[in-house]
Amino acid sequence: MATKIIELVNNGTFSVEKKYGMTYDEFAKDHLFAGVPVVIGDACDGWAAKDKFTPDFFKSEYGSRKVKVQDQEYRLDEFIELMERSTIDNPAPYPCKLQIDREYPELLPDISPRFKFAMPDWSHNTLIKPFTAGADTYEIFLGSPGGQFPYVHYDYMGLHAFITQLYGKKEFTVIPPDQTPYVYPKENNTWVSEVPDIKNVDLEKYPLCANITPVTFTVGPGETLFIPNGWWHTAHSLTITLSVAQDSLNASNWKRFKNEANTAVAKRSSIIAKMSNIYLSVVGSILGANKSKYKNS
Ligand SMILES: O=C(O)CCC(=O)C(=O)O
């Protein structure tokens, strides 16, 4: 069956498409190694979570669990009730994140099998773990109307992101990596932009933002947004939402991962950074980082 392609948005500089029936080969060439975002319409078709993961399910099954949202602790059922009362003008705090692998491991089978598109994934490999242990790589996001992700960023350590919308609609805004000089990366957290609201920029304060060409589009239930490493992004919920976010690391983003891992280590010690560079070169060749049949474009 041929891949079905729908153009979601096109600003003349780049477009974002939604695709169904994509083969791994197409995804690898046109998105993973090309560094092009895409909404995959059917990646989670085999997941039990598709019907099971609703705000009501979490309220009834896990209501007494504690969650911390924007530094405040809530019972999960109370937080979901707050989400239900949320309005665009007075949104509940966001993001409310549940760590699936650490806190809800019994739910992992519901989000299995891992998509072919997110494979291979080295971010959980024991050789890599020392570098990614601090990254949250398997999360549920609960949002409500008006809930806005607090900053524009690209994902830590050069990891790719797969965000699967299982309930409700979320609007994403993305900006390509080559526009990084115009988004005012923070000096100490270079993956976070200083600009508070990328869709309503104060051009007097941030004049370089006049050069950015963001696109905004909506992701709905059953759809997975692939955000390649280095793409700046942010999101806000249009309705009550539940999404599952996963990261991936493989030959396509190895170079970027290695650079970012070395930079993070170099902040602590230049000698350890040299050792980490050698270590990651060896690990890269063990994992086959330079042997992929696909090439970055
Ligand atoms: O779904 C969202 O709100 C965006 C999440 C995100 O980009 C992240 O956690 O890195």
Ligand SMILES: [Fe+2]
């Ligand atoms: Fe992100």
